[in-house]
Structures are given as C-alpha cells and as structure tokens.
Amino acid sequence: MxxxxxxxxxxxxxxxxxxxxxxxxxxxxxxxxxxxxxxxxxxxxxxxxxxxxxxxxxxxxxxxxxxxxxxxxxxxxxxxxxxxxxxxxxxxxxxxxxxxxxxxxxxxxxxxxxxxxxxxxxxxxxxxxxxxxxxxxxxxxxxxxxxxxxxxxxxxxxxxxxxxxxxxxxxxxxDKQRAWIVEGKSVKQTYKSEQQEELSKKIKESGKPFSNKWLESLWILDINFDGKEDFVIEESFAATWSNKLYLGDRVYKHPGFQLIFQPNGRSCRLNTFGTFPLTTDGKNYYISNQCNLTELTSNSEKE
Known part of the structure; x- marks a missing residue:
C-alpha cells in the first residue's frame, strides 16, 4: 500500500x-x-x-x-x-x-x-x-x-x-439553479433582548419544550414567503400561521424522519440521519434536498 x-x-x-x-x-x-x-x-x-x-x-x-x-x-x-x-x-x-x-x-x-x-x-x-x-x-x-x-x-x-x-x-x-444556505442570521446576533423574549413567549405557546441555546441558534428566514419571519435550524423549524408561531413536529419513521406541520396537517419525509442542509431554488426552501419546507408551511392550498 x-x-x-x-x-x-x-x-x-x-x-x-x-x-x-x-x-x-x-x-x-x-x-x-x-x-x-x-x-x-x-x-x-x-x-x-x-x-x-x-x-x-x-x-x-x-x-x-x-x-x-x-x-x-x-x-x-x-x-x-x-x-x-x-x-x-x-x-x-x-x-x-x-x-x-x-x-x-x-x-x-x-x-x-x-x-x-x-x-x-x-x-x-x-x-x-x-x-x-x-x-x-x-x-x-x-x-x-x-x-x-x-x-x-x-x-x-x-x-x-x-x-x-x-x-x-x-x-x-x-448551474446557478439552487443555492445552499451554509450560515444564517441567528436570533442571538439579530434580535435585541426584548425581541428574543417576545419570540420565546410565542414559542412557549406551542406547549413544546425548548432551550434558550436552541432559540438563540435559530436562523431567521421567511420560509413560506408570507412576509413574516420564520425560523429554522437543521431539521427544526418554526413558522407563522395566521399570526401565530407553530413548531414543526419530527416523528421517527424508519429509516428516517417525518416532518409534520400541525396547522395544515401537511408532512414530508426525510430519509437521512446525516446533516440537514438547507437549500433554496429562490421560490422554495428544502431540507436535505428532499423536504419542501415552503410547501410544508404554506398557508395556500396545495395544487
């Protein structure tokens, strides 16, 4: 050798x-x-x-x-x-x-x-x-x-x-048809303390546990293009629906995960346990190039 x-x-x-x-x-x-x-x-x-x-x-x-x-x-x-x-x-x-x-x-x-x-x-x-x-x-x-x-x-x-x-x-x-978002503007670096407290209150309304470290690490993006700020980090996300912030659910489904957004009942599958790259084609956001996060959290009816 x-x-x-x-x-x-x-x-x-x-x-x-x-x-x-x-x-x-x-x-x-x-x-x-x-x-x-x-x-x-x-x-x-x-x-x-x-x-x-x-x-x-x-x-x-x-x-x-x-x-x-x-x-x-x-x-x-x-x-x-x-x-x-x-x-x-x-x-x-x-x-x-x-x-x-x-x-x-x-x-x-x-x-x-x-x-x-x-x-x-x-x-x-x-x-x-x-x-x-x-x-x-x-x-x-x-x-x-x-x-x-x-x-x-x-x-x-x-x-x-x-x-x-x-x-x-x-x-x-x-080919310039898609872009990988390798780093986002975080809540910690973008929001003032009072804004972070307000965001924390909104997420607590979902009834799901979370840590301050997780909250601070969230990237700020409008993932469903409704003009309101949403939040995402790896396979975790929180999106605005009818002026209320909802956390996405992640359910284990061998050999991967099912992501579910409760307000509209939509779901998408992630067949991976590795990294969760966030990509965009300019009109949609994708997790691991598999799950259309924009469609998952959209207020509009599916076509």
Whole structure:
C-alpha cells in the first residue's frame, strides 16, 4: 500500500478517536489579523455577485466564492476566513484562513474539506487531477476520492463560522439553479433582548419544550414567503400561521424522519440521519434536498 495512503488512514484513525472537532492547526493558519469575529467582507465572499444570482436568491446576503473543478460532480475549491472549533468542541475567537474543497453532494454536502497541505506543498494541480478523474465516495463518515487505485480521505471540521451569523451566507450550485444556505442570521446576533423574549413567549405557546441555546441558534428566514419571519435550524423549524408561531413536529419513521406541520396537517419525509442542509431554488426552501419546507408551511392550498 502507498505510504501516503497509510499515513492518511492512520491520521483518520487518530481524528476519529479524538472526535470530529480535531485540531484546527492542521487545517488552517492565522490570518495575522486579530479580531473577535470574521469580517463581514470575508475574503471568501464574492465582491460583486452576478445580477442573476442576487435576483434569483434575494434571501442570500453574500455568496461564497467557489472555483468549480468539476461542475458535473459539483466539486470545487474555496478560500475563506472563519472561526473554527478546537479539540474540546469550543468555538475559537481567532480568525483562521481555510483552504477547502466544496462538495455539493445532495445528502452530505460540505465546504470545509481540508486541502491545506496541498496548498502549502504546491500540490494543487495534483488535487485538481484527482477531483477531475477520481471517483467520490464515503468511508463511512468522511468524504474520499478513489483515484488510480488509491483512496484519499479528506478531513471535515464542524460548522465553521463565516460571518458570526450576522449574514445569510450561500453557495450557489454550478448551474446557478439552487443555492445552499451554509450560515444564517441567528436570533442571538439579530434580535435585541426584548425581541428574543417576545419570540420565546410565542414559542412557549406551542406547549413544546425548548432551550434558550436552541432559540438563540435559530436562523431567521421567511420560509413560506408570507412576509413574516420564520425560523429554522437543521431539521427544526418554526413558522407563522395566521399570526401565530407553530413548531414543526419530527416523528421517527424508519429509516428516517417525518416532518409534520400541525396547522395544515401537511408532512414530508426525510430519509437521512446525516446533516440537514438547507437549500433554496429562490421560490422554495428544502431540507436535505428532499423536504419542501415552503410547501410544508404554506398557508395556500396545495395544487
């Protein structure tokens, strides 16, 4: 077996033993500028997004720049600034620069696949050849590429923070027909304390338990396009119906979940236990590219 592959496998075993957080020092470096949050003009954001993107996806405040290596495979390359989690799962204050692959797989998308060593060692051409001519796969929790008989595994850190949840950050698909919302404006960063208290009261009316940490982490979006703010994080959501806020129900249905919105009795199925990416085509929001969240929470009659 190739020594490089053995090293990767050993490294993977170490990372799995330590948990997914891993050490940020192996995947990024300091920007040299000390600040408490990533800049709202993050170097990874498009400076002047095409008019077509801004018009099609008005919910996106900024777009991450991606150089698409293989549009058919939906795999590209990105550089950006971020805060990362340390070995203990704590979000660090220092800003790091990340070099990563972007993979828009329907169920397990990622924009954090570490390629720091390729960039540092001047091996980007080698990486691009691997992406173009290799076969994407999983082993089993990590993204990998099989190329020329070798299997290269890419480490994927957890949830980097690009704008401190002050903007809705999107990655447009290569065909520009859909966008993945990778970071939303959170309740904690957007609402004043009195607004958070009011939101808490509205959610308590649903009679379902929740934590303040969950409340603060919710992303603010109008998911059913009725002009009123709704809230979503992963597979959890709260939507306004007749001026009242309702939480969605999640019911286990092997091999996945059933999402139910009680006011209209609608439901949709999620056949996944992995990540729950939120995507949009500009007119609808989708969870895991399976469940139409807009249709699920809409006040209008189904056609």
């Amino acid at each position: 190739d020594k490089r592959i053995i090293a990767i496998i050993v490294g993977l075993a170490v990372l799995l033993g330590r948990g997914l957080a891993g050490s940020t020092e192996t995947i990024a470096k300091d920007t040299g500028v000390k600040k408490n949050i990533p800049s709202l003009d993050n170097i990874g954001f498009m400076k002047n997004p095409p008019k077509e993107l801004k018009e099609k996806f008005p919910m996106c405040d900024v777009f991450l720049k991606v150089e698409w290596i293989d549009k058919k495979k939906k795999i590209g390359y990105a550089e950006y600034e971020t805060r990362l989690f340390n070995d203990k799962g704590i979000l660090q204050n220092d800003i790091k620069k990340v070099w990563a692959l972007v993979n828009l797989d329907d169920e397990w998308p990622s924009y954090t696949l570490d390629v720091y060593q390729y960039k540092q060692q001047g091996r980007m051409k080698e990486l691009y050849e691997m992406v173009k001519h290799g076969k994407p796969t999983r082993v089993p929790m990590h993204f990998a590429i099989k190329y020329k008989g070798d299997l290269t595994v890419f480490y994927d850190p957890i949830s980097p923070v690009l704008s401190d949840h002050q903007q809705t950050v999107c990655i447009a698909y290569p």
